[in-house]
Structure formats: structure tokens, C-alpha cells
Amino acid sequence: MTNQELIDSGKLLPVMEMFYSLQGEGYHTGKPAFFIRIGGCDVGCCWCDVKESWKASLHPLLKIDDIISEIKKTPADSIVITGGEPFLYNLEHLTNSLKSNKYIIFIETSGTVEKTGVVDWICLSPKKKHNPLPYYFKKAHELKVIIHDESDFKWAEQNALKVSPKCKLFMQPEWSVAPKITPLIIEYIKQNTKWTISLQTHKLLNIP
Numbered sequence: 001m002t003n004q005e006l007i008d009s010g011k012l013l014p015v016m017e018m019f020y021s022l023q024g025e026g027y028h029t030g031k032p033a034f035f036i037r038i039g040g041c042d043v044g045c046c047w048c049d050v051k052e053s054w055k056a057s058l059h060p061l062l063k064i065d066d067i068i069s070e071i072k073k074t075p076a077d078s079i080v081i082t083g084g085e086p087f088l089y090n091l092e093h094l095t096n097s098l099k100s101n102k103y104i105i106f107i108e109t110s111g112t113v114e115k116t117g118v119v120d121w122i123c124l125s126p127k128k129k130h131n132p133l134p135y136y137f138k139k140a141h142e143l144k145v146i147i148h149d150e151s152d153f154k155w156a157e158q159n160a161l162k163v164s165p166k167c168k169l170f171m172q173p174e175w176s177v178a179p180k181i182t183p184l185i186i187e188y189i190k191q192n193t194k195w196t197i198s199l200q201t202h203k204l205l206n207i208p
Helices: 003-009 064-072 092-100 134-139 151-160 175-191
Strands: 012-022 032-038 061-063 078-082 104-109 121-124 142-147 168-173
Touching (some): 003 012, 032 064, 064 092, 078 092, 168 175
Parallel strands (some): 142 168
16 A cells, blocks of 8 residues: 555554643643644644644654554553644544553544544534534534634634533633733633633643
8 A cells, every 4th residue: 555545544644743741721631641643734723833733744654553652651541632633534543543452532623524533532622714513513522712812702602502511611712812811711701601711731831
């Protein structure tokens, strides 16, 4: 098989980085996890703090067995698959291998591409430039909306209306405007108590 065929089948994935750390955002903040950041993005937000992930061709293609081998060097029992947009790729081989090794799988997605593979927790982070597919609103365990300016509060509420009643709702200040927007989020949540604030604690702690 050619490299492209292996990529299409999910047997090779462009991996920007892998590391063991603490989850810094959302519902699972503070929990240890092994992170797999897959290259390639179909949205491209102007405020993205990992723009280097956007172009998949910049990142090495890794075999699934090699990814699993790196994970096994750590005591991790939870895996966070992120990007970029991880569902741009067929994740069946990766997630099946992770499940056969008894790992819990969390995924962070903008919901723009059909889901593949098996995951235990879907964190949906919708973007205005490219709306999520309806499937993700039904299946998301966590809705994490990035608040960059005041118009994003309305955007957050529009998305909250679409998720299931059990979905956890988070507003997260965009890092570059956090000093300005965080106080507004605090006041908004005090008046709209279904929401919880999410902070990028990994940046505050200066860890990956």
C-alpha cells in the first residue's frame, strides 16, 4: 500500500506531538492523560494557539503500533486525541488498538467531519466558520465554547440548545484576550447557571 492508502485507512497518522501531562481544560481538568495531537485542520480559527497543527504534511507519519508503544512508556490510563481536527482521519485502527489495551479515550473535535472509531467521551468545541454535524450535538458529553468576544455568548447559547440535557456546558476564554473577556464570562455564568467556566490551566501551570 502507498502512504496515502495507509493514511486513508488510518494505519498511518500525521502526529504533530505526543506527550503525557494533565488535562488542562473542560470537564476533565487536572486528570492525567496521554495526548495525541493529530495534524490537519479544516476550520482554521484566527485565534488558534496551535496553528502549526493545521498542515498535516508538516508532521511525521506514525504507525499505530509506534503510538501505542510510546503510550506504554507512561502510566497513563486515559488518552486524549486532539488536533487540528482528528476526525479528518479514519480512527478505527487507533481507537481499536487503544481499547484492546484497556485505555479510556477522550476526543476533542469541532464536529465538522463524520466520526470514526470508538471513543468514551466527546468534547465538542463548535466553531462559527464551520458548523458541527447534527450527530455531534446528540452525542457530545461536553460542549466547550471558546469566547473571543461578546458575540460569542449568543453563539454559545445557540449551540447549548442543540445538545442533550446531560451534556456538560463550558465557556472558555480565548487565551489572547483572557484578561478582558474572563470577567465578562464570570458575570455571564453567574446569571446563567447551567454554564461552567473552563480555563487553560496547563498554560497557567506552564505544562504541555
